[in-house]
Amino acid sequence: MTKDRFKNTALIQASLKKRYARERRFQMYGKLAVLAGFVFLFVLLFDIVSKGTPAFTQQHISIAVNIDVDALGVSSTASQDEISKADFSSLIKSSLREMFPDVKSRGDKRQLYRLVSIGAEYDLRDKVLADPTLLGKKQDIWMLAHSQAASYLKGQITRVIPEAERKVKNQQMDWLDRLREQGRTKSSFNTTFFTYGDSREPELAGIRAALQGSLFTLMVTFALAFPIGVFAAVYLEEFAPRNRLTDLIEININNLAAVPSIVFGLLGLAVFINFFELPRSAPLVGGIVLSLMTLPTIIITSRAAIQAVSPSIREAALGVGASKLQTVFHHVLPVAMPGILTGSIIGMAQALGESAPLLMIGMVAFIMDVPGGVTDSSTVLPVQIYLWADSPERGFTEKTSAAIMVLMGFLILMNALAIILRKRFELK
Template sequence: MNKDTFKNTKRIEASLKKRYARERRFRLYGQLAVLTGFVFLFILLFDIVSKGSPAFTQQYLKITVHFDADSLGLGASPSEEDIRQANFSGVIKASLRDMFPEVTGRSDKRQLYRLVSIGAEYDLRDRVLDDSSLLGERKDIWLLAHSEAAAYLKGQVSRDIPEAERKLKDIQMDWLDTLRDDGRTRGSFNTQFFQYGDSREPELAGIRAALQGSFFTLLVTFLLAFPIGVFAAVYLEEFAPRNRITDLIEININNLAAVPSIVFGLLGLAVFINFFELPRSAPLVGGIVLSLMTLPTIIITSRAAIQSVSPSIRQAALGVGASKLQTVFHHVLPVAMPGILTGSIIGMAQALGESAPLLMIGMVAFIMDVPGSVTDPSTVLPVQIYLWADSPERGFTEKTSAAIMVLMGFLILMNALAIYLRKRFEVK
């Protein structure tokens, strides 16, 4: 080996070492980037789960209630309407005073009454409506605790915090400790969270109205966006002539996919509510707005799925005498369906998590009743989360995180459904 060859070999080896070193550094940077993403994701999920988990449990207090007819303001043979208007709140207050006879001051009594939720009186009313023989009886009844009292029983409020910095007073903690020592407190799964609508009281607030509203909104979105998006993609990809008009349409579809979602909300407010006078805060309008927002995504993904179909399938179908329409619907679409469904479900999942366009059409209103149709006033889960996140009460903080957990669960299910359908259609 001559001297020049030796130098060139050394130079190449040095260059290779530097190249391999850069490759290792790049691989390390990529691994660090992935690890950092997982760390932040874990922190986010841990924070949401740790804050939201307590919302799935509910605290109850066992109160000895005297269903005294005189205290309730009822006569000898009360009617159903009389029972509905009875003074159950006064009966609960009297029962609490009987359990803690040492409480005499007006301020202390108000603090004592705040241990029990305002919804307890409606619970007693329903019990008496179901069984009028309770009148005159004295029974131990499990009543829903107030959100602040429940937070202490769950261990979320500590005595180490100065009394001035918490809503629950020391004397209320003493009463709760007494009830807990007597076995008069218990926790159970919070079924009301999935059965009730929104409420001003954190312990009574639920997500059923928001879930029902989200279902109706997504139903309208799917019924409009999926067929229109798929047929538009089929026409543009298989039948439309290649000219300036179709090029302009394709450019605008791609641009619409990047338009901020709040712009679609402004469009819905101006056109569907102000011009067509459709009902405000209704899933019908929300679904139309979200379908407009989802259409570009479905069209783009559907076109990509149709483009991925092998030309040999089209040629074989045409070669045996199939028409263009038969070729597309009998051969091309079934092969492209996994990609079409995947894109459509991902678009629907994006619509499920949107709140900005729905805020513009009035779905931010306080809704307690569960909607029964697409024209009833309603809210959706992301907007409900927004409303609770803006509330100052501690109880709504955990409800916010719990609702986020439910929303994330639905998003995961929708993405899992997309993967399942894609695999199933690929096998077929």
């Protein structure tokens, strides 16, 4: 007997080393897995941030413009209507020619005109509209640079690349160098990016329309999915009888959470657009479709949170004479709220990143105007990223990454909100 015991101890002693080694190995695998995750995340973030940062600055060129009433074809006391129809494009072109009088041939002139953005004429028009006293005056005006010129000013394109292979030609570079020497170029924070909608000119494209579209869509989604989801969870958890039917409902909800999102898009197209004739491309329909998609997530997490509430709280409330309804709304829900909110925010974050179901209901579209309400045509952030990634102009590469940064910022904000709300409810 004693011999056996010694044998066991020896066995344990011998295997101990092996077991420790096994644990160390497992810990190492774990560390490696975490490290790999971090490396991927870092590479991704680095790639996006390094590509996207230039998009947050914009380049301006100062052009001496003689806002000549004759060149514009208006009278010196022109009405607003007259000014808005005036030909500012040729005024800018002639101003550019005056600044570079040595440019003669047609091809060269076209290259010269390509230094400033097509948006410059509309900016100038708006400036004159706002202050008609400018008519007839000669002034230096800062104009938005064309995206190709801007890429040279930002140093993204250099003379090292052979001329035939780049869009910015040598003489354009010479002109830009000359402007830079005269202090006629400046780089500033890109406000256009945050105040305008989509554009086909990279320098004029902004994220505002997509941001607002996402906001409206999520508002609709939240307004529908949160109350319906929470009430469904409360009913199923606290009031519903346990029988075959509720089991069936539970299984269905769980399965619904796994349905690919494009299916909800098809449903939205068939029901809300074709049958109810709601407007295509509107955040209203997008929000409804996404709320269908997030509902199961919210119901499942809310049920789990309600389940986790200690029974003693319920019993205590019932014990002092509260009704079932009072128990649920005064005691159970407040305790479960942090969990419910976490689940809802996860669902909303999912909805924010979704683009597949929106394809079917027409939200993947070129929309310039910033939407003012839930029935205006609009697009959302992930769709805007997709559209820019698909554009041939080189300037959109940086916009794509910048839009991804904005989307991630939005997500971080949402998560922060979730944490703050959770903290506040937990304190109670």
